[in-house]
Every structure is written in C-alpha cells, then in structure tokens.
Amino acid sequence: MSRFRNKKKRPSFSITIQVPKEKEEKEGITISNTGTLKDGDLRISKRGIIINNENLNKNNNNEKDKEKIQPVLDKVQNTLTETFGDGKGIKIKLEDLTDHVVLGQGASGVVQRVVHEPTSSVLALKSIKYDSSSTKKSKQIIQELRICFKVSSPFIVAPYAAFFDEGNIHIVLEYMDAGTLETLLKKCGTIPEKILGKIASQVLQGFVHLHDEHHLIHRDIKPSNLLLTRGGTCKISDFGVSSKELISTIKQAETWVGTVTYMSPERIRGQPYSFNSDLFSLGLTLIELATGKFPMPVEIQKNKVTFWDLMNYITNEPSPTLDRNKFSDKFADFVDKCLIKDPEKRPEASTLIKHSWIKKHSCNEENSTLRRYLKKNLPSVKKKKKKKKKKKKKKKKNDKNNENEKEKESQKK
Numbered sequence: 001m002s003r004f005r006n007k008k009k010r011p012s013f014s015i016t017i018q019v020p021k022e023k024e025e026k027e028g029i030t031i032s033n034t035g036t037l038k039d040g041d042l043r044i045s046k047r048g049i050i051i052n053n054e055n056l057n058k059n060n061n062n063e064k065d066k067e068k069i070q071p072v073l074d075k076v077q078n079t080l081t082e083t084f085g086d087g088k089g090i091k092i093k094l095e096d097l098t099d100h101v102v103l104g105q106g107a108s109g110v111v112q113r114v115v116h117e118p119t120s121s122v123l124a125l126k127s128i129k130y131d132s133s134s135t136k137k138s139k140q141i142i143q144e145l146r147i148c149f150k151v152s153s154p155f156i157v158a159p160y161a162a163f164f165d166e167g168n169i170h171i172v173l174e175y176m177d178a179g180t181l182e183t184l185l186k187k188c189g190t191i192p193e194k195i196l197g198k199i200a201s202q203v204l205q206g207f208v209h210l211h212d213e214h215h216l217i218h219r220d221i222k223p224s225n226l227l228l229t230r231g232g233t234c235k236i237s238d239f240g241v242s243s244k245e246l247i248s249t250i251k252q253a254e255t256w257v258g259t260v261t262y263m264s265p266e267r268i269r270g271q272p273y274s275f276n277s278d279l280f281s282l283g284l285t286l287i288e289l290a291t292g293k294f295p296m297p298v299e300i301q302k303n304k305v306t307f308w309d310l311m312n313y314i315t316n317e318p319s320p321t322l323d324r325n326k327f328s329d330k331f332a333d334f335v336d337k338c339l340i341k342d343p344e345k346r347p348e349a350s351t352l353i354k355h356s357w358i359k360k361h362s363c364n365e366e367n368s369t370l371r372r373y374l375k376k377n378l379p380s381v382k383k384k385k386k387k388k389k390k391k392k393k394k395k396k397k398n399d400k401n402n403e404n405e406k407e408k409e410s411q412k413k
Contacts, residue, residue: 155206178228197361207349232371283338295320
C-alpha cells in the first residue's frame with residue numbers, strides 16, 4: 001500500500017483536436033462590376049441569361065480540364081441570347097424590343113406588350129425591379145427565372161429570353177393575345193360549362209407536367225394567372241411563388257404565399273401542404289367563372305374582414321358547390337372533388353384528369369371550340385390594324401402634298 005501512497009499524482013489534461021469543417025457550397029446572389037447578376041449556376045445580364053444544369057467547375061481540378069471548359073464558358077457568355085419562332089434560331093436582344101404598351105402593373109412589376117423589331121413578332125415583357133436589400137424577394141425572382149426556363153409545356157406560358165439591366169430583370173415571354181380568364185369573365189359575365197371543360201382539361205395537363213415531372217406547386221392559381229390565346233389554348237403563368245417540393249421524398253411546404261382567398265384550408269392554417277393544394281384553387285376558380293361570382297361572402301371579396309375571419313370561414317364553413325339544377329352532375333362532382341377540405345382525401349391532378357367530366361371535354365392545345373368562343377366574344381384585332389394602316393397612308397399623302405406646295409412657292413419666288 002505504501003508503494004502507491006508515495007507515488008506522485010500526474011496532472012490531468014485534455015487535448016482538443018479541431019477538424020476543419022468542409023466548406024459549404026452556398027453562393028449568395030451577387031452583382032458583378034460588369035452588371036451581371038449571379039446565383040450559383042445562373043448568370044443574367046443585359047445580353048441575356050445562362051443556366052447551366054451541370055456545374056462544369058465541380059470536381060475539375062486538372063488544368064487540362066479547365067483549359068477545355070473555359071473556352072466553352074466564354075463562348076456561351078458571349079452569346080447570352082435565347083431563341084424563339086418555332087426553332088428558327090432568331091436571337092432576341094433587349095434593344096430590339098420596341099412599341100411598349102403596358103398590359104398590367106402590380107407590386108411585383110410591370111407586364112408590357114412589345115414588338116421584336118427584326119421580325120415584327122409581338123411578345124410580352126415582364127419587368128421586375130430587383131431589390132438587393134430584400135433577400136426573400138431577390139430569391140423569389142431568381143426562383144421564377146429558374147422555373148420559367150426549366151418548365152416546357154404547351155399549357156404553360158413559354159419564356160424566350162431574360163435580361164438584367166439597370167437594376168431591373170426583364171423576362172421575354174410569349175404573348176397571350178386573348179388576355180386572362182379574369183378579363184374574359186368581366187366581358188362575358190359567365191363562361192359556359194363546355195368552355196370551362198376545355199379550359200380545365202388544358203390546365204390539368206399543365207398541372208400534371210408541373211406536379212409529376214418537375215415536382216412543383218404553383219401556389220397562386222386564380223383567373224388572372226390563367227392566360228388565353230385566340231387559337232384556343234389556356235396556359236398557366238406567373239411562377240413567382242412556385243417552389244421545388246421534392247428532393248428524394250416529398251418535402252412539404254410550411255410557408256404560405258399567394259392570393260389568400262384562393263388558398264386551400266391547409267395552407268390558410270399554415271399546415272404542410274402538397275401538390276393537390278393547386279386543385280383546391282382550381283375548384284374555386286371554376287365556380288367563379290361558371291357563376292360570375294367568387295364563391296365567398298361579399299365582405300371577404302372586398303377584403304373587409306380580418307385574416308382570422310377569413311381563416312375561420314375557409315377552414316370551418318362547408319366548401320362551396322355548384323347548383324346541379326344549372327350545371328351538370330359531372331361538372332358539380334368534379335368541382336366537389338377539387339374542394340375536398342381534407343388534403344389526404346383530395347385527389348391529385350393525375351387522378352382528376354381521368355374524371356368523366358374532363359374526359360367528355362378532353363382536348364389538346366389550339367382547341368376549335370374554345371377558339372370559336374373567343375372569336376365570338378373578343379373584339380377583332382385585324383380591323384384595328386387596317387384602320388391604323390389607312391391613317392398612316394393618309395398622313396403620308398398629306399406630307400407629300402405639303403412638300404409639293406412648298407416647292408411650287410419656292411420656284412415662283
């Protein structure tokens with residue numbers, strides 16, 4: 001025992017080894033000295049936009065690989081333009097867009113009708129003020145850009161180009177010459193069931209593309225975001241509030257944005273929601289188009305109630321329905337399925353597209369029934385153009401006559 005008692009105690013100490021953390025590959029949104037807005041693999045400037053789906057700079061440490069990649073990047077950077085016109089390879093430049101006419105203006109930006117001067121093509125130009133001080137808004141704009149150029153469907157408004165110039169982001173889109181369902185409803189009062197069947201069929205095809213192929217929820221479906229062409233096609237627009245909801249499994253959204261009155265109950269309660277929340281918004285939209293009235297009390301329509309009153313009404317009151325004495329049972333049943341309050345029981349777009357009412361009115365793009373209806377209810381565009389041409393001719397003749405008179409007077413003198 002004495003042997004252990006005489007032994008000196010060794011001082012205790014600990015060694016902390018710090019292992020360096022891996023660098024997070026999170027790049028914020030930046031603007032270069034040359035005026036190029038950058039976010040990860042997205043580059044947008046006055047010359048156009050580039051989105052590289054594959055990051056060529058990753059895992060390329062060899063100098064030989066860099067030498068091969070850099071010329072490719074430089075070449076793409078020097079031709080920052082998109083094409084349009086059925087694959088004709090026509091380049092769009094911001095300075096070639098003329099004759100700006102404002103179509104709509106909101107808090108997020110302005111939409112204008114423009115003419116591409118080299119081809120005389122009519123396009124739409126959406127301009128958004130880029131606010132670098134607001135992280136949420138800037139991310140939302142970048143998100144819209146990514147979604148616009150990622151999604152391609154006959155039932156979704158197509159983008160042709162995008163530019164960043166003098167603090168504004170400009171997105172060049174196909175021009176929807178028949179306007180929105182909102183404007184059509186104001187002109188017509190109500191829209192017939194058979195026309196709504198064609199519209200619903202096309203919108204559902206757009207949903208299937210968004211939900212199933214790209215795992216995107218639109219989150220802001222309403223009459224003003226469903227656009228028409230005179231050829232007979234309805235297309236989904238405005239992806240400012242869409243978001244990617246699936247990585248390996250569904251990651252349900254836990255934030256709510258968009259137009260509150262068209263929201264599903266789970267969204268208005270701030271609960272997780274999924275793709276079929278878009279179907280609830282579609283159901284409300286169809287009732288509004290069919291009856292000419294938004295299916296909620298006037299106080300809610302005029303925003304004369306608080307958010308909590310609205311939430312209480314949407315979550316606790318029964319879902320609105322169509323009058324089966326005025327509309328077919330199939331149509332009413334379709335809307336009822338869209339407006340099921342329990343999201344677990346509400347069908348997805350891929351299921352509702354097989355509904356008997358949709359099958360009855362099933363159609364592809366450029367539908368003749370919808371085209372005839374729009375032709376009958378919308379003012380003719382051709383007559384207006386002819387009148388303008390006649391006026392221009394008269395002006396030219398007057399100018400020539402004035403010039404001839406001036407020449408005669410000068411000769412007399």
